[in-house]
Amino acid sequence: MPAASQTQSTAVELSAPHPTLTVYNTLSKKKEPFRTVEEGKVGIYLCGPTVYDKAHIGHMVGPVIFDCIKRYLKYCGYHVTWVVNITDVDDKLINKANDRGITMLEVAEENIADYNGNLAALGVDQIDHFPRATECMPEIIAIVQSLIDSGYAYESEGDVYFDVTKDREYGKLSNRSLDQVQGDGGGGAERKRSSADFALWKSAKPGEPAWDSPWAKGRPGWHIECSAMSKKLLGETFDIHGGGLDLVFPHHENEIAQSECCHGKTFATYWAHNGLLRKDSESGKIGGGGASEKMSRSKGAGGLATLIAKQGGERIRFFLLRTHYRSTVLFSEEAIEEAAIGLESFYRLFKRYHRITKGDFYHLQARAHRTEGDTQSTGNAALDAAAACKAKFIAAMDDDFNTGGAIGELFELAKIANRYCDEHNLEGGGADNATIGDLTLLMATIKELSNILGIFLQPPALPGGSATDELLSKVMPLVIELRAEARAAKNFAVADAIRDGLAPTGVKLEDRAGGTEWTGGGEGAIDKVMAMLIDLRQTSRKNKDFKTSDAIRDRLAAVGVILEDRSGGTEWTRA
């Protein structure tokens, strides 16, 4: 078999292709029909962080898209195992530990906690295994030994290097030939046979964390831990290997080299690389084209936890999912806030659904698996339109997990549901069992599809809302009541003064068929609301509208707020 012998890695036999799902493969630079190593099962390995510092938003792109990928593959009926590794031994960790006078393990623990908190906030909960390099030393050493035994690696003064000249296929992922990767050789150049060789094992200097090995006491090189962890949890050949585009070379190239030389067969069938985030330093400027800078912890990027605290995880997830995962994304808080506006319209729809049906969107039962045969017309225009949206949503996801296109359909679905409410006057008495049933079907479709994206799984925790002041919740009904009375008396000046006066506090009023609703009101809103009321009372007194001014004081007293008129103005206190 002369032709086949040109490749040392024998291709493994794959399942029949999925009829519609295609996945882009960095290895072939094409979208390919999706086939699996084992029928009905998918193994995914995503390169996680080296935990030497806090995460930045760029670290979430991979986890978020793969979280969706797993959800979608499950939806398509696959059984999926997803591994995200933690690299917790590395030069940078050692340096960090030395700088701070703590152990490498302590540095790792701190940043792993940060990372896990970030994942949880963004709704990434599909990861099955979280292996750590330091927990896989026997497996790492076994692979290194095997590579030495088969002549692909050599020991040199206690270090072990992979001999790239022995690997005929070296460079196939990043599309470069050996003479193109002859750099300065990096650290330990004098111990290498070729400058492109890379370390599988690094002997320890005094004081460095070290593990016993057949060579010198030391630690694994970068790259090798992924080969070991993926083998341990997913086998010698698995389906999808993911990571940031910046990992293609040298990290993934070296992983392939190690694993395929060690096992003599395909390492991963599909290589899926997400695009990188850039920080938009000129956001807000007209005309775009402004400079943007690379996100990198070495350049001080970080603060993801702070960003989450401010914006909330769902906004960030939604922002990331609006763009195809392979694109470069310009990130700025303004961009996140713009995405959030779209998100809010969904939250409003969910509330509308609740007003009409008393049902909770978040508790709707939705289909968990795709069904191809439910496209026959129902004779109901709204339901038919929704079915068409769903079909387009699925087609988008089938096309290399095109979440951006899928989200467009979600907006369309929201419009269909809102229109249905309008056309059938569901908030003005048009609701009956039939219309409520149809609306619920529409909402369940939104639930089914948003479940795939991992959004709207539960009411958003942040921002603002959850921390609403208890007193504010008591005062607002009273404010609304005052305004309702003013409106009933056609005293629109007072009614509008209340609503307009509330605007700067972040509290919004919306008049609905069933009464006025209020939303918003974050930290400090209560003080501003009280100031508005005091101001309104002053104005009323000035206008001899004592009915209003007295009502304000009396009703505030009823909820435990006392107003005291002093020479310098009115002060309020909690009783």
Added chain:
RNA sequence: GGCGCCGUAGCCAAGUGGCUAAGGCAUCGGAUUGCAAAUCCGACAUCGUGAGUUCGACUCUCACCGGCGCCUCCA
């Protein structure tokens, strides 16, 4: 220098060899509202430039211009 990516409306962003080029934000009309808000309806792009292939290209090829990535650690 080597390898590669991108350029769609004011902004963000899907998509396709030929029917109306998704969707979101913003803007402008209209319905609705006491006025708003929300919601709905409508308006708003010929797809960086030039050439080629083709009956036909925004979609394929080439050139150019303009952004960007990797080649050192990096999600």
